[in-house]
Amino acid sequence: MRAQPKASHHINGKYVEDKSGDVIESIHPANGEVIARLFEATPEVIDQAMTAAQAAQAEWAARAPVERGRILRRAAEIMRARNRELSVLETLDTGKPLQETLVADAASGADALEYFGGFAPTVTGQTIALGGDMAYTLREPFGVCAGIGAWNYPMQIAAWKAAPALAFGNAMVFKPSEITPLSALALAEILSEAGLPDGLFNVVQGRGAVGAALAADARVAKVSLTGSVPTGRTVYAAAAAGIKAVTMELGGKSPLIVFEDADLDNAVGAAMLANFYSSGQICSNGTRVFVQRGIKDAFLDKLAARTAKIVLGDPLDEATQMGPLVSAGQMERVLGYIAQGKAEGARLVCGGAQLGEAGCFVQPTVFADVRDEMVIAREEIFGPVMAVLDFEEEDAVIARANATEYGLSAGVFTRDLARAHRVVGQLQAGTCWINAYNLTPVEMPFGGMKASGVGRENGHAALEHYTRVKSVYLGLGDVDAPF
Ligand code: NDP
Numbered sequence: 001m002r003a004q005p006k007a008s009h010h011i012n013g014k015y016v017e018d019k020s021g022d023v024i025e026s027i028h029p030a031n032g033e034v035i036a037r038l039f040e041a042t043p044e045v046i047d048q049a050m051t052a053a054q055a056a057q058a059e060w061a062a063r064a065p066v067e068r069g070r071i072l073r074r075a076a077e078i079m080r081a082r083n084r085e086l087s088v089l090e091t092l093d094t095g096k097p098l099q100e101t102l103v104a105d106a107a108s109g110a111d112a113l114e115y116f117g118g119f120a121p122t123v124t125g126q127t128i129a130l131g132g133d134m135a136y137t138l139r140e141p142f143g144v145c146a147g148i149g150a151w152n153y154p155m156q157i158a159a160w161k162a163a164p165a166l167a168f169g170n171a172m173v174f175k176p177s178e179i180t181p182l183s184a185l186a187l188a189e190i191l192s193e194a195g196l197p198d199g200l201f202n203v204v205q206g207r208g209a210v211g212a213a214l215a216a217d218a219r220v221a222k223v224s225l226t227g228s229v230p231t232g233r234t235v236y237a238a239a240a241a242g243i244k245a246v247t248m249e250l251g252g253k254s255p256l257i258v259f260e261d262a263d264l265d266n267a268v269g270a271a272m273l274a275n276f277y278s279s280g281q282i283c284s285n286g287t288r289v290f291v292q293r294g295i296k297d298a299f300l301d302k303l304a305a306r307t308a309k310i311v312l313g314d315p316l317d318e319a320t321q322m323g324p325l326v327s328a329g330q331m332e333r334v335l336g337y338i339a340q341g342k343a344e345g346a347r348l349v350c351g352g353a354q355l356g357e358a359g360c361f362v363q364p365t366v367f368a369d370v371r372d373e374m375v376i377a378r379e380e381i382f383g384p385v386m387a388v389l390d391f392e393e394e395d396a397v398i399a400r401a402n403a404t405e406y407g408l409s410a411g412v413f414t415r416d417l418a419r420a421h422r423v424v425g426q427l428q429a430g431t432c433w434i435n436a437y438n439l440t441p442v443e444m445p446f447g448g449m450k451a452s453g454v455g456r457e458n459g460h461a462a463l464e465h466y467t468r469v470k471s472v473y474l475g476l477g478d479v480d481a482p483f
Helices: 041-064 065-081 081-095 098-104 106-122 153-168 181-195 207-215 229-241 264-280 293-308 328-343 396-400 417-426 462-464
Strands: 008-013 015-018 025-029 033-039 127-129 134-141 144-148 171-175 199-203 218-226 245-249 256-259 288-292 349-351 365-368 385-391 407-412 430-435 468-473
Touching: 008 041, 008 181, 025 065, 025 081, 033 081, 041 134, 041 144, 041 171, 065 081, 065 181, 081 098, 081 181, 098 106, 098 264, 106 153, 134 199, 134 407, 144 153, 144 207, 144 462, 153 171, 153 181, 153 199, 153 218, 153 293, 153 462, 171 207, 181 199, 181 229, 207 218, 207 229, 218 229, 218 462, 256 264, 256 328, 256 396, 256 468, 264 288, 264 293, 264 385, 264 407, 288 396, 293 349, 293 365, 293 385, 328 385, 385 396, 396 417, 417 430, 462 468
Parallel strands: 144 171, 144 218, 171 199, 218 245, 256 288, 256 407, 288 385, 365 385, 407 430
Antiparallel strands: 008 015, 008 199, 025 033, 127 134, 134 468, 349 365
């Protein structure tokens, strides 16, 4: 099983290798096989990428937006045509089942390229009447943006950052997570093939230190990170030192509130999606499932029955519904939380163990009778571990849902739409779902409140985060000077 790219980095439209960097191994987590060996970017490699990005950006920004958009839309088409190949690559790198990657990863990346490709030519400024004189505004790109990605949706994260950055005239230097280094290189190849001029999208590999070097580089005007809250604090601080713009897409411990009048099958299905899709490794997951007491038993019965039927196994088999966790380290972390849940007295409804000898498989796990103060109800686990908590009153559950430093997402299940809107109006979360969960179409802005982040990806909101406004005052009369 090999997925060795031509070289570690993709800079100025070409693969670049420098074997003096530390080795990075990409491991297929279903069996522990090394599928690719790459090298971390050295300072010289980072410099090469930055120089290329800076040199290419001005000419790109000067192009007609419709032309920039056309290239991105062409890239979207190539990506869709290669969906299977890209999905297999993503499955090898992350362990996510092919059943998922075929519909959720390259497909979502292609949506972003298509959406922002179409958006680019529609961007306009304002004209502002000033009673005689006037002003107008221009939306200008930042210049060079740094993108730093997490390992759970490597292709999607790279595309969600590259598409708006490039559409609005920026260049980007992107560092994937060292755990999943491969698909960003495939995106760079596709963009080049679609006609993106050299230097505009560069991929450099590395661990945290490479990300830190990008965030601190004086040539970078904007930093976009997808990662954990602790990393977010560090990267935000580095960006602050250079007064750089940031987008921070960070972690969460999101609430999913199920009222007694909810459609139970849909609510159970959503809770499973919100905890077991991608083996639970999704930032927006609804990992605190608050169930109103009257339906608690029925909810747990249905949940346990459906969870028992989840097909775990070889992620390359399209019948598999759940693959391994991304790495042995992540598996150990998740098993540690499961042990803690048991020790704290939460009731294990199903799962709770590692599966098999080889590979990083953890059973889909449900804890009931979870209390707010338990560690499994407070910390982001990033694995297939659902915590079910009881509630009685609407006001009390809203307060409990909000009693966290996170504020990424939230969900409400009820047939009472007035209640749904009332509750959503009070939830401190950047993205809320009513009678749905974890759907993130490119048309809808996505991002966090509180410690879950700053800025928004996708939708019209992304324009705010990949352009800055220039105001131009137009004097149409004589200058009124008091001198
Ligand atoms: P990390 O925070 O560990 O890493 C994120 C990225 O930052 C990686 O590329 C990492 O490199 C890099 N990095 C680490 N330290 C630094 C540093 N000091 N300066 C610059 N870059 C650095 O997150 P994970 O990769 O473990 O991903 C899981 C986390 O991501 C979860 O908390 C999850 O909630 C969050 N996430 C948020 C999403 C959102 O949109 N809100 C979406 C997906 C995930 P390296 O790989 O070497 O560690």
